[in-house]
Amino acid sequence: MHDETVTVLENRKVNAKYFKISFRSKHLASGVEPGQFVQIKVREGWDPFLRRPFSYYRIRGERIEILYEILGRGSELLSKLTKGDRLQVMGPLGRGFSREIRGKKRILVGGGVGVPPLVFLAERYGCDRFYIGTKSRHEVMPLSEIRKFHSRVFHTTQDGSYGVRGLVTGPLEVWFKKDDFDPEAYFIQTCGPTRMMERVMEIASHFGVEGEASWEERMACGVGVCLGCMVWTHYGWTCSCTEGPVFQFEETPPRETWAVR
Ligand SMILES: Cc1cc2nc3c(=O)[nH]c(=O)nc-3n(C[C@H](O)[C@H](O)[C@H](O)COP(=O)(O)OP(=O)(O)OC[C@H]3O[C@@H](n4cnc5c(N)ncnc54)[C@H](O)[C@@H]3O)c2cc1C
Ligand code: FES
Incomplete structure (x- = not known):
């Protein structure tokens, strides 16, 4: 896992829903599996304090692309960045989707x-x-x-x-x-x-x-420290940022049963 400052290569609207931002990093691009994510500090300084999690969308060599939707202030600020702006990014984080699916x-x-x-x-x-x-x-x-x-x-x-x-x-x-x-x-x-x-x-x-x-739960730290992203599994409460976000169907019972734990 790496935490580094990258330079925005491109940040543009793709359709009515999505923006696409890209940057280059050898370390953030290496050994990544689909379903893993990065934590992005959308602006320098303390506000907003928390980073925002975004999945890897595409990797071409050392070039990384993220596809995102504007939901609130963090993603709104992200959408304002332009080519040449600097961005603090940590990744790759979490466990992604299974590559081997038993030949299915x-x-x-x-x-x-x-x-x-x-x-x-x-x-x-x-x-x-x-x-x-x-x-x-x-x-x-x-x-x-x-x-x-x-x-x-x-x-x-x-x-x-x-x-x-x-x-x-x-x-x-x-x-x-x-x-x-x-x-x-x-x-x-x-x-x-x-x-x-x-x-x-x-x-x-x-x-x-x-x-x-x-399970893309709301996340704060993204590295298993704050316990803000817990998911109920058959073996107990689990951090989705480190043990997930991807879980087998049989690992997670229906969500309406979580609240009573
Ligand atoms: C592992 C992971 C991967 C993600 N990948 C992507 C991605 O590839 N592209 C993308 O656009 N977004 C992705 N998200 C969601 C993204 O992190 C949120 O949209 C972002 O943090 C919102 O920040 P904000 O400051 O813009 O909005 P906030 O002001 O923090 O929230 C605005 C609204 O969005 C809701 N919201 C915030 N986070 C989530 C969430 N995780 N799930 C559902 N609703 C949420 C809030 O409840 C609120 O209603 C991912 C989230 C996780 C946990
Ligand atoms: S987001 Fe902090 S423990 Fe998962």
């Missing part, structure tokens, strides 16, 4: 800010099918960003303006219900809003498909 075919299911690490995964290790859910066509990833595997992508939009209308789990369930679907042949890797991932896990459990989910 990879199904990816992503929504919201969970899509970037799955794009990285698909580009690096391939995928059989990639389900991406967005609110409307304005948020759909430009073809240039998913060129390598676009023919395997199934889009859903909540307003029906692109792809299938509805939630991303709809077409997944339709496919699983087909007579020739073999649950043993596939492995799901998912990242996105909690409700989406919980529904993916419910469907997977019903049909007997294995998989893993990236």
Whole structure:
């Protein structure tokens, strides 16, 4: 893990939802697996005090790209940076998605800010099918960003303006219900809003498909010190920043049972 000051190479809007920022670092780019993340200090000084976590989106040699959405003040400040600005970045952090999936075919299911690490995964290790859910066509990833595997992508939009209308789990369930679907042949890797991932896990459990989910909890330190990112697992409370963010489906019980621990 490294903590260094990098220089912004590019920071631009990709579509109505995402910005893309890139910088170069030999150390931050080495040995990274999809699903791992960096902690970015979006501005020099004490305000904002906490760094913000972002998944690796793409690595080309020593060039690193992060795809991000503006949610609050930190990401807003990040979006204001321009070429040549300096940025403090720590990484790679956490445990990413499994590369070896017992010889099974990879199904990816992503929504919201969970899509970037799955794009990285698909580009690096391939995928059989990639389900991406967005609110409307304005948020759909430009073809240039998913060129390598676009023919395997199934889009859903909540307003029906692109792809299938509805939630991303709809077409997944339709496919699983087909007579020739073999649950043993596939492995799901998912990242996105909690409700989406919980529904993916419910469907997977019903049909007997294995998989893993990236729980992008709110994080403060990112290195296992503050205990602000705990996830309830069958072996107890666990730091998602160090033991995750990726967990096997069977490791994490439904979230509504967490509060009573
Ligand atoms: C491991 C990990 C990887 C991530 N990867 C990406 C990425 O690749 N691209 C990206 O755009 N974002 C990613 N995020 C989310 C990103 O960290 C938050 O969007 C960011 O910290 C928000 O900071 P802010 O100051 O802009 O907003 P804040 O003012 O801190 O929050 C604004 C709003 O966003 C919500 N929010 C903040 N963090 C999260 C979160 N983790 N999950 C859900 N809602 C949140 C808050 O509840 C609040 O409603 C990731 C988060 C984690 C933990
Ligand atoms: S974010 Fe501090 S322990 Fe995980």
